Amino acid sequence: MAEKIINKDIVKEENLVYKKTDLLTDKPLSYCPGCGHGTAHRLVMEVVEELNVQEETIGIAPVGCSVLAYEFMDIDMQQAAHGRAPALATAIKRLYPEKYVFTYQGDGDLAAIGTAETIHACNRGENITIIFVNNGIYGMTGGQMAPTTLPGMKSSTSPYGRDVQSMGAPMKMTELVAQLPGTYFVTRQAVHTPSAVRKAKKAIKKAFENQKLKKGLSFVEIVSNCNSGWKMTPLKSNEWMVDNMFPAYPLGDIKVPEE
Amino acid sequence: MAKVKGSIVVDIEKCKGCEVCIPACPTDVIRLAEDVNGKGYHYAYMENPDNCTGCVNCAIVCPDGVITVYRKKVE
Numbered sequence: 001m002a003e004k005i006i007n008k009d010i011v012k013e014e015n016l017v018y019k020k021t022d023l024l025t026d027k028p029l030s031y032c033p034g035c036g037h038g039t040a041h042r043l044v045m046e047v048v049e050e051l052n053v054q055e056e057t058i059g060i061a062p063v064g065c066s067v068l069a070y071e072f073m074d075i076d077m078q079q080a081a082h083g084r085a086p087a088l089a090t091a092i093k094r095l096y097p098e099k100y101v102f103t104y105q106g107d108g109d110l111a112a113i114g115t116a117e118t119i120h121a122c123n124r125g126e127n128i129t130i131i132f133v134n135n136g137i138y139g140m141t142g143g144q145m146a147p148t149t150l151p152g153m154k155s156s157t158s159p160y161g162r163d164v165q166s167m168g169a170p171m172k173m174t175e176l177v178a179q180l181p182g183t184y185f186v187t188r189q190a191v192h193t194p195s196a197v198r199k200a201k202k203a204i205k206k207a208f209e210n211q212k213l214k215k216g217l218s219f220v221e222i223v224s225n226c227n228s229g230w231k232m233t234p235l236k237s238n239e240w241m242v243d244n245m246f247p248a249y250p251l252g253d254i255k256v257p258e259e
Numbered sequence: 260m261a262k263v264k265g266s267i268v269v270d271i272e273k274c275k276g277c278e279v280c281i282p283a284c285p286t287d288v289i290r291l292a293e294d295v296n297g298k299g300y301h302y303a304y305m306e307n308p309d310n311c312t313g314c315v316n317c318a319i320v321c322p323d324g325v326i327t328v329y330r331k332k333v334e
């Protein structure tokens with residue numbers, strides 16, 4: 001089916017103002033309709049393009065829905081065992097200190113099985129960037145409870161809702177790593193509206209630029225949706241995220257370097 | 260006074276019909292088609308093309324990056 005072109009007088013190369021960056025491959029993303037992973041991928045690649053560091057960037061893909069990130073991001077990438085992305089990124093950055101090295105991880109990957117790797121990479125102040133996509137659930141495996149799942153939130157392993165008494169309270173990894181002296185810049189963003197997207201991109205850009213300063217780790221949480229795991233339409237899931245995830249995970253900078 | 264006019268082009272086959280672009284548009288340009296693409300998704304199209312200002316809001320929130328935006332000054 002061809003693309004339908006209306007406004008033929010406007011749709012001309014010289015009037016082009018926005019198109020998908022070439023640093024995302026043409027492969028259709030494997031994500032569910034409306035999933036924030038796609039937008040988060042695009043922002044990371046737009047930043048790499050704007051900094052003109054495609055040849056000097058190495059990304060680490062996690063285990064989770066974004067396990068195939070290396071199929072979509074047209075840069076050098078390696079895929080890590082579940083939760084081990086910060087350890088792999090540490091090794092790569094130490095071998096190639098001039099490269100831009102980042103991990104891209106979900107909350108099951110970063111805040112459950114990879115908690116130790118995350119905290120110790122942050123504590124050591126590795127000069128890497130961590131992109132942490134928090135959708136409060138294990139998306140890939142069918143919506144199990146994650147450490148980030150909200151109190152009362154239903155998941156396939158908390159069918160009556162997360163009971164804080166027996167299952168603990170949501171773990172705020174971003175606030176937690178901000179306490180560590182090794183982190184240099186820690187922020188929480190989202191990608192569900194145009195203004196959120198613009199802010200998130202600025203934060204990701206800063207997190208990449210910081211690597212040149214060699215002052216520690218930059219950590220960008222992106223609070224996102226998992227409409228399939230949450231069993232909602234994409235638009236409904238974004239509304240639910242605003243009403244329920246944002247109060248627990250408020251957006252904004254948590255640790256900013258002193259100028 | 261110079262005005263701007265915009266237009267979007269949706270990669271119909273890659274659109275997943277998620278509707279995230281629809282509330283992102285300040286001028287109510289976009290709707291989902293009755294028709295479906297090869298994957299069975301209702302795809303986004305310009306229902307009100309004359310309203311488009313080329314602001315790129317829809318394109319930057321589209322999770323699948325399937326919207327291309329054009330903008331032109333008109334007299």
Ligand SMILES: Cc1ncc(C[n+]2csc(CCOP(=O)(O)OP(=O)(O)O)c2C)c(N)n1
Binds near residue numbers: 146
């Ligand atoms: C060692 C190991 N344990 C468990 C799994 C199963 N597993 C695959 S993805 C996943 C959770 C991913 O959740 P998250 O990181 O939140 O990412 P999302 O899919 O939500 O983006 C689990 C437990 C695995 N692949 N490897």
Ligand code: SF4
Binds near residue numbers: 032037135140228
């Ligand atoms: S399962 Fe959830 S996180 Fe995974 S692609 Fe679907 S919506 Fe996104």
Ligand code: SF4
Binds near residue numbers: 269275281303322326
């Ligand atoms: S946001 Fe993108 S994928 Fe979703 S309906 Fe709009 S054009 Fe299609």
Ligand code: SF4
Binds near residue numbers: 314
């Ligand atoms: S470019 Fe702006 S005005 Fe045009 S359809 Fe997209 S959001 Fe609406």
